[in-house]
Amino acid sequence: xxxxxxxxxxxxxxxxxxxxxxxxxxxxxxxxxxxxxxxxxxxxxxxxxxxxxxxxxxxxxxxxxxxxxxxxxxxxxxxxxxxxxxxxxxxxxxxxxxxxxxxxxxxxxxxxxxxxxxxxxxxxxxxxxxxxxxxxxxxxxxxxxxxxxxxxxxxxxxxxxxxxxxxxxxxxxxxxxxxxxxxxxxxxxxxxxxxxxxxxxxxxxxxxxxxxxxxxxxxxxxxxxxxxxxxxxxxxxxxxxxxxxxxxxxxxxxxxxxxxxxxxxxxxxxxxxxxxxxxxxxxxxxxxxxxxxxxxxxxxxxxxxxxxxxxxxxxxxxxxxxxxxxxxxxxxxxxxxxxxxxxxxxxxxxxxxxxxxxxxxxxxxxxxxxxxxxxxxxxxxxxxxxxxxxxxxxxxxxxxxxxxxxxxxxxxxxxxx
Numbered sequence: 001x002x003x004x005x006x007x008x009x010x011x012x013x014x015x016x017x018x019x020x021x022x023x024x025x026x027x028x029x030x031x032x033x034x035x036x037x038x039x040x041x042x043x044x045x046x047x048x049x050x051x052x053x054x055x056x057x058x059x060x061x062x063x064x065x066x067x068x069x070x071x072x073x074x075x076x077x078x079x080x081x082x083x084x085x086x087x088x089x090x091x092x093x094x095x096x097x098x099x100x101x102x103x104x105x106x107x108x109x110x111x112x113x114x115x116x117x118x119x120x121x122x123x124x125x126x127x128x129x130x131x132x133x134x135x136x137x138x139x140x141x142x143x144x145x146x147x148x149x150x151x152x153x154x155x156x157x158x159x160x161x162x163x164x165x166x167x168x169x170x171x172x173x174x175x176x177x178x179x180x181x182x183x184x185x186x187x188x189x190x191x192x193x194x195x196x197x198x199x200x201x202x203x204x205x206x207x208x209x210x211x212x213x214x215x216x217x218x219x220x221x222x223x224x225x226x227x228x229x230x231x232x233x234x235x236x237x238x239x240x241x242x243x244x245x246x247x248x249x250x251x252x253x254x255x256x257x258x259x260x261x262x263x264x265x266x267x268x269x270x271x272x273x274x275x276x277x278x279x280x281x282x283x284x285x286x287x288x289x290x291x292x293x294x295x296x297x298x299x300x301x302x303x304x305x306x307x308x309x310x311x312x313x314x315x316x317x318x319x320x321x322x323x324x325x326x327x328x329x330x331x332x333x334x335x336x337x338x339x340x341x342x343x344x345x346x347x348x349x350x351x352x353x354x355x356x357x358x359x360x361x362x363x364x365x366x367x368x369x370x371x372x373x374x375x376x377x378x379x380x381x382x383x384x385x386x387x388x389x390x391x392x393x394x395x396x397x398x399x400x401x402x403x404x405x406x407x408x409x410x411x412x413x414x415x416x417x
Contacts, residue, residue: 003031022181028072075376146174379408
C-alpha cells in the first residue's frame, strides 16, 4: 500500500508534549520515517512520572496521551547533556529532512543546535521551532503549556457562563497544542514544496499562542468596533436562539441544539409538539427570541425534560433542526455513525495491550494515511536506528549503552555498578 512519502522523508522529532509530537505523528501517518529522540532521564513529559506506579509496572509506558500522540514513530534515546549525545544527534540531523522542536527559546542554541548550526550540517534541513510565545518579545522566555497558551490567546477570557459570577474556565486541558500542531504540519508541507524549488531548507518559527488567537477573532473585531469588552456567553450564540445544551430525561443525558432561522425554530416547535411557542410574541422572531432567551430556554427545557435524548435527536433531525447528542467517551466509541466509518483503530502495544485509538481523519484512497502503528517504548529502536541509519556496529551501540549515552529504561531505575 502506497503512502504519501513511502519512507522517503525522515523527520527527527525531539519535541515533547502534544504540539510538536502531533506534527511527527501526522507525518508518520503520511508514511514518513519519524524518529523520536528522548533521554532516559528527561524523557517526554507526556509519558507521565515514574512515581505513578512501581517500576515493575513500567508507568511511563502506560500514558494514553503519549501512546496516542507518538504512534508510528521509531523511538531512540540520547543524552543531550553529553558531547557524545549531541554528536550522534548531529549525525541524525545530517541525514534528516525535518527537525521538530518545541523547547523554550534559547535551549537549542545552548545545545549547539541553533538553526545556523544545523543548517551548516544539512542545508536541506527544514527546522520547525514551536515555542509557546515566540522567540522574541517580553514574554519569550516564559514557559507555556496548553492551558496557559489558551489563556494568553484570549480563549479563556471568553469562556464562562452567561449568567455566572465572572469566573473563567479553561476550554480544554491543552487546546493550544493541537491547533499549533496542525499549523505546524501545514507550514512544513509548504516548506517542503519550497525546498523543491530552491533546494534549501529553512527555519520555521511557530508561536503557539499566535496560532490560537484566530479562534477569538470575532471578539477582537467586536471590541475594535464597539470599544466594549465582549461578555461571556456560555453555550449561547451572539445572534441565534435557541442555542445551547439542554437536559433530557434520565440522570445525565443532554443534547446540543442550534436554531439559525425562524423557519428552523418553527420546525423545532412542531417536532416537540409545542407549536404555541412558535406563535408566542416573545419568540416569533430571531430578535424576540434573543431578547427573551432566559424565558425561551426555560420553556424549551420543560418541553425536553420528559423525552429521551435519542427521541429528541430523531425528532429534531427529521425536522431539519441542527441537533446532536452530548456524548461521553463511551458513547463516542459506540456511536453507529463513527463505527460505520471504522474511524477507531485497534492497536496492540507492549505493556498496555490492545486498545482503540483515534484513526486518521483525512481519507486519501490512492495514498491512505496509516494510523495503526503503536508508539515506541523508551529507546525501543536504538539498535535499529543507530545501526541502519548511522551504520554503527553492535559493539558501538553496546558502548553507548554502557556509558549511559543511550538506554531503554529510565535512568533513575538503573542499578549502580
